[in-house]
Amino acid sequence: MPPLEVVLQQAFNGLMLGVMYALVAVGFTLFFGVLDVIHFSHGDIFMLGAFTGLSLTFLWVAVGLGSPAVALPLTFLGAILATGLIGVLTGRGCVKPLAKAPPLMTLLATLSLGLVIREAVLIFYPRGADPKPFPALLPQGLFEVGGVVIRYENLIILAIGGAAMVLVDLIIKRTRIGASIRAVAQDAEAAQMMGVDLDRTVDFTFFLGAGLAAVAGILNGLYYSEIHFIMGIMAGVIGFSAAAVGGLGNVYGAILGGFLFGVLQTLAAAFIPRGSEFRDVVAFAVVMIFMVLKPTGILGEKPIERV
């Protein structure tokens, strides 16, 4: 049994991972809500968001906006816009036309689309095969509380992630477009009869989900100070797992699932011998057990069998 500080330290690290997973998972759950599909290239959209953010940081330096206080918000804004638009394109081109097809078709189509995005970054980004260092835009430094080391940059990452989640919650709960997202998620046909523009709602949902993935991607770059073109595969699988454990279609479930997955991974790494190698095995095994006990997730609806 490791000492308490180690456990707390790992739990804090888990929280950091959890923020990023939760942001990706919210995207999965939003797409599932409006179209009943799993958008599997979402992990690669996350990766694309990180690369867009990285390119933008170079752009800001080149045009003389190098100071972090200016560059950081601009990077986030630009990456959200660019990635969000690509998200809309993927939604229109690949996901929505197949929304009525059997789940397997959308699954394969979006997995293949993810392959296309991944390969495109590999080929067209300069020296895309290498891991890319991500500039440290956040203030460095650390302090200690009860043996737990906390870095300023990590606190800011948590704050940005938390702010993004609150913002999404506000958009969904308080705005008109949020109301139409909720309406479409409940019943797309009835929503259309009430005058909800389905295409616009779907487009906005994809924009929102991809934008969140971009935020997660940049946070990931800031946290690890490095991004790589294959990081989207694992992020996608984990994000989907988190969304499913929380209950597909439920935003709070996705956030909960994301944090659960992150904390589980880091605790497994701390407690189990050679845990850092087997942490994903533990996390996925727990996901499978969860699926047996709660086949529709923690906050998911109970399935009603209709004949």
Place this chain on the structure above:
Amino acid sequence: MTQVLAVWAVELVLFALVVAALLAERPLALGATIGGIAALAVIARTSARLWAWVTAAFRAHRAAALVGAAVLALALPFFLRASPYWTFVATLALVYVTIGQGLNLQIGTTGVINLAGAAFAGLGGYTVGLLTVGLGVTPWLAFLIGPLVAVVVGALLFVPILKVRGHYLALVTIAFGFIFNILMNNLEFTGGPQGIKNIPTLRLFGYAFTTAPELFGMKLPYHANFYFAALAMAALVTWLTWRLYNSWTGLTLNTVRDDEIAAKCSGVSVARYKLLAFSIGNFSIGLGGAFYAVMVGFVSPPDFDFGYSLVMVSIIILGGLDSIPGIVLGASLLIPLPERFRFLHEYRLLLYGAAIVLMLLFRPRGLWPATVRRYGLREPAASFAPEGGRR
């Protein structure tokens, strides 16, 4: 008789085009091949009467068509002597036919989504490696135990599989695939990232499969023995799947896929049939993996990662879900094509992904869609026959 000859002629032309497409390197030969394929496609698209006549001939003389196809398949290595690598690719395609039939029984026929095909193939392959290299078991015995291990592990996984549906089911199998790969990468006894090397090859009466055979005075490519063995394996598995599909069990499996509640109400034990299909499917997939291990003599984690599960699912969807001939077509196209386009280097995977997306958007039922089951009717029932045109 003219019909039989026509069937054989069509098969011969297709065979010649396939060989030419694989081997043509010089501009003239390449141009002629592309021209031939294009001409054939144009004829098939424009001349509806000819197409109808040919398909009718194939339908009327199925036995002759199968014999012709078998002869040509056996003859393929003789024509690929110029570039021995293609015999290996053809063998690989046959391994994927074996795997595809198993996966199609699960996904296409029964509706049990399995996105961990590579993991089950890996279970077969790794079992062969561990038994032969680690414990000194004879390769033939290990080759038979491998698929059984895939079946047993699949049965353990069945508890969560029965509980969950649709997307959640996809997640459970994906999670299993990742767990398998991480374990193989990090466990000591599986050799970690290096995998297992020097797996002994199969021998028949002291004759090692790795020796290049000489038949009719011609020296065949290095992998020709494996090609013939894989051909036998793929043909056997396809035939058995075909028999199963056309039995009452096959019909029941379709019922389970289409409407679980209706199946339950008709007294079908959904759990039992799903387990049956899942186990038979895993046997085929494990068999393919075990064959791969003895053919290549080497297994490692990257040989069985998620990307290969994706390739397997692509084969059955592009070929046509629930369509047994479609699986053969899908594997014969999807395995050699990326190899043929090796000259595109890094763009290969990009185009591969894009091609699959486009296929799904514009031809979602596959290249050779499954047909409506017909019982006792020699001709399709009037209500099923499409209006006019091709029958």
